[in-house]
Amino acid sequence: MINVLVADDEIPAVEELAFLLGRDERIGTIYRASSGTQALRALEAEPVDAVFLDIHMPVVSGLEIARAIARSGQQPAVVFVTADEDCALEAFELAAVDYLLKPVRAERLAKSVSRICELREGRDAPEMITVDQGGTTRMIRRDDISYVQAQGDYARLHTAEASYLIRVPLSDLEQQWADAGFIRIHRSYLVSLNHVGNIKLAATGPSVRVAGTELPISRRHLPAVREKLEATRVRPQL
Structure with a gap:
């Protein structure tokens, strides 16, 4: 079972993503955060295997949280969830497992969970291709x-x-x-x-x-x- 953290400054977005994740039998506990600061606290306090991060959060952005994860030595998988594609390149430079565009579709989310499972099984990270x-x-x-x-x-x-x-x-x-x-x-x-x-x-x-x-x-x-x-x-x- 994969314990996940969902972080977004829009509470309805948090609840919608948590609902979709809760329908996946591979998902265990779902933690919620409505700000970047709350997300950092949850990462320190809870056993999180994967984090679904909105990029554009005030004060502490999703990208800043990903950098903090990389520096801390923690290894939860990072999936970015956003309404735009402007930060895709930087996201994958931060070793993001996936990059989901809002509104998130259930079948696309299931693919992200599968990718998290692949990493937990020790499979090599796939090759990424840069396109315009x-x-x-x-x-x-x-x-x-x-x-x-x-x-x-x-x-x-x-x-x-x-x-x-x-x-x-x-x-x-x-x-x-x-x-x-x-x-x-x-x-x-x-x-x-x-x-x-x-x-x-x-x-x-x-x-x-x-x-x-x-x-x-x-x-x-x-x-x-x-x-x-x-x-x-x-x-x-x-």
């Missing part, structure tokens, strides 16, 4: 990317929430991300095997379904896809 969207710099997790689409000298990264254009050729990403489970299926597509729903390997019209989108497998890349699937097949022990 509408003049705002964002950080996204590489394991959130379901597939990548070539667009000239650029590549479009597709996640469940949005897509992001980066100035990196698809061929470069193919080499850099091979060990992370990405495989080239077409001159225009690179897919994450972790997001694959099903694959059709018929001689006519081979394709792969990724995050609800069906993508073609080219004749040129079909042997490599077959080989990759064969390597991951579970076999009985002799």
